Amino acid sequence: MTLPSEYLEYPRRGHGQDMDRHDWQLAKDRKPVRLANGKALAVMIVVNCEFHPINPANTPFRHPAGMVTPYPDLRHFTSRDYGNRVGVFRILDSLKSHGLKATFPVSAALLTRARPLIEAIVADGHEIAAAGLHGDAIHWSGLGPDEENRRVEAVRTAFGEAGLSPVTWMSPARQQSFATPDILTAHGFTRTLDWETDQVPVPLRTDSGPLTALPLHNELEDFKLMIERHQSEALWRDQVIEAKDFLLAESQTHGASVFGFTLTPFVTGQPFRIWALRELLAALAGDERVWCAGADEIAQAFGQIDP
């Protein structure tokens, strides 16, 4: 058994990207951004409210926060639900007490199931984003474009019926297919939180106009650091504040940038963790060079104007 000769052919081997969604550009060669509001750092806090079904298909993989044990996994179903019932309100209260605005990707399944949560997010002035149908409705190329299109259309319809018209999209488990960006813009989504890519928003090419990729740092996810990697709340807080301070220092030569990080309600919203969030938010709110805003507002401030 040997590999075919095409395995050593490299049709996209050349300067820059090996795909066409965006062009290659070094961060150091970018024209520094000066924000109209004079701030040096746009902080994008992403509070990820997903519904994790107790009967997942786990196709093509299990969502990292999905069910674990054989059916019925009451343990993980109810622990995740804790985030959307209890933990998220601690996060909302903490944001409010510091006057900070965030982006809340929510599963379409929560629009009816957890309607009071949706109303609370809207009442507090945060941006609502779409997080797909639910945590187990993962987008990937095996779905085929028709099925993926139906899913995004169903999400758009569900939000419309809830009186909401989000422009920002985060895929379940932040997984996409090759076609996802085209399908998203066809349904009116112009921002995505799936591609980390750069320290500033980057427009992705799609069949229906640009889709702005806002940098959301994979390596600073609260779930990843505190659950998967067993780091302490104090270490998580310190790393988020360190990133803020680093980017503020870099802004003196590189201009304004975007700093996106994730808060998972069933993780950070625990009673014994919320102190760390309060300290972290105090550090953001107490720094006059920092501007906390929703994903769409940040994209606009960085010149990514809706078509």
Add this chain to the structure above:
Amino acid sequence: MKPDPNLYDYWPYRDRPKIVWPGGRKLAFWIAPNIEFYEFDPPKNPKRPGWPRPAPDVVGYSQRDYGNRVGHWRLMEAMDRHGLKGSVSLNVAMCDHCPEIIEACVQRGWEFFSHGIYNTRYSYEMDEAQERAVLEDSIRTVEAATGQRIRGYLAPALTHTPRTLDLIAEYDFWYTCDLFQDDQPQPVKTKTGKLVSMPYSLEVNDVITYGALAMDPWRYADILKRQFDQLLEEGETSGTVMCIPLHAYLVSQPHRLRAFETALAYITGHTDEVWFTTAQEIAGFYRENCWDQTIADIAAKGCATGGTGFEGETA
């Protein structure tokens, strides 16, 4: 199978009706020592192996034996020093294997609830008659050993069937520790009975903190104090519940118990604000004083979906 088992209604943590625990207390605090027996050579369950390694898993078995021989006494004496009673999460076969431990708990006036027969006998794939047999065995065995009628349940090794909660409600259990959706009790939507979901905790459970999250003893003590502080603060608005679930084979290790005791000392320093109690007393109070106001509040907020849990799966 449905995406949401509909065991309880969505209920946002904001603006709930106020719960005031007996004596005007803000936080109901209870400790759940798990007193367990893991079999040396358990029978196979098709859904889950009895041990992570092929039997005999002597490392795992003997550590749990250490918990029974050494650990429980250490923990009981530590709780005595702080005037705390336990609500024992009991593999009821312990009444047969290690009656000395059960007797010591009885003498202290501790409560018992069922955690199945053995922690190596899972509920997966049981038919209704088998599940009923486990519940009837639990009630009968604990009554014979302690004189107590058990009112609480935590499924063995947290393994369930769609009918588990309906059955325990039918046998007049008052509370289940199997649901982790809240820091306050809530009615469970069972076909019959009056079953309360009792806040237990995986997050501050020593199995999770020492196992899954690999904490050191001092960090565990620190998060217990922080958990307590936050829930006490919120209990001013509406009474909260804090439980510390423990396993003597973990918490009573010589490098861990003194750090744990600093958390007990801290918590028991708040006598005026905290109801130090048992799960059964919390459930009894809740069923009498808070059940109806919760149902009314959920109905008023438009989150009630009707029906009962796992409908169509439990016939």
